[in-house]
Amino acid sequence: xxxxxxxxxxxxxxxxxxxxxxxxxxxxxxxxxxxxxxxxxxxxxxxxxxxxxxxxxxxxxxxxxxxxxxxxxxxxxxxxxxxxxxxxxxxxxxxxxxxxxxxxxxxxxxxxxxxxxxxxxxxxxxxxxxxxxxxxxxxxxxxxxxxxxxxxxxxxxxxxxxxxxxxxxxxxxxxxxxxxxxxxxxxxxxxxxxxxxxxxxxxxxxxxxxxxxxxxxxxxxxxxxxxxxxxxxxxxxxxxxxxxxxxxxxxxxxxxxxxxxxxx
Numbered sequence: 001x002x003x004x005x006x007x008x009x010x011x012x013x014x015x016x017x018x019x020x021x022x023x024x025x026x027x028x029x030x031x032x033x034x035x036x037x038x039x040x041x042x043x044x045x046x047x048x049x050x051x052x053x054x055x056x057x058x059x060x061x062x063x064x065x066x067x068x069x070x071x072x073x074x075x076x077x078x079x080x081x082x083x084x085x086x087x088x089x090x091x092x093x094x095x096x097x098x099x100x101x102x103x104x105x106x107x108x109x110x111x112x113x114x115x116x117x118x119x120x121x122x123x124x125x126x127x128x129x130x131x132x133x134x135x136x137x138x139x140x141x142x143x144x145x146x147x148x149x150x151x152x153x154x155x156x157x158x159x160x161x162x163x164x165x166x167x168x169x170x171x172x173x174x175x176x177x178x179x180x181x182x183x184x185x186x187x188x189x190x191x192x193x194x195x196x197x198x199x200x201x202x203x204x205x206x207x208x209x210x211x212x213x214x215x216x217x218x219x220x221x222x223x224x225x226x227x228x229x230x231x232x233x234x235x236x237x238x239x240x241x242x243x244x245x246x247x248x249x250x251x252x253x254x255x256x257x258x259x260x261x262x263x264x
Contacts, residue, residue, distance in 0.1 A: 008224045010224065014026075014058070018059075018063075019069060019234075020233070020235055021236070027156055031259050037214070037217075055156070062188075064226075066184075066229040069234060073178070080171065081183055083137070087148065088158075088187050091147065092151070092152040093194050095194070096193075099195070102153075111153075111155065114153075117160075133170055152187065152191035157183070157184030157188060159180035162179075197211060
């Protein structure tokens, strides 16, 4: 099967789950891209950074498609999103810069730990109670920066962190999921720019790369995600998402376990 078709299928899966569960799709894309890049005989030290950068760049398109669908259903709190943007951009750029100083092995360990925590959160149905209101500007900037920095290092959109934070601050779950899709956009955009700048001129990169973004993979993944993200967003208002999250979590355990075994 053509490698571009595999990239396209990966994008379809990421877009669908991104729209359905309010995630950016990076939890699926990063492990799949590492496998596909390794199969292309790309140098091992470049595989994980390329997967992270390409995943973040693709989330730009996934978020755009998903947020349109959630916005059409009135599920995006744009006032909250605007308040979080300065911290989101700052944290994402810092996270991308930090990733350039991490070894590929450390980046893989970081992603595996993040995936395990996110999967456990979904499997257990962990959701903090609405015990407070949103913090002031300074505190919100710090929280937004922390979320986006971690998301940038893991190559994800940050929804597994932003949704619990918003629900804890009394944002309705439906609005938190929709807003998370919008929050993923500045994280992905700023993070992708960071991965581009960090990879420019790097030795050993395969053809058709812009920094640490693999352009053919990005084009195919983005095409697939844009097609399926609206479907996932539409189904999120009709299907038992709590059950689907548990199924998704078990799948993530399997993927993370396979990555861990391969790394040993």
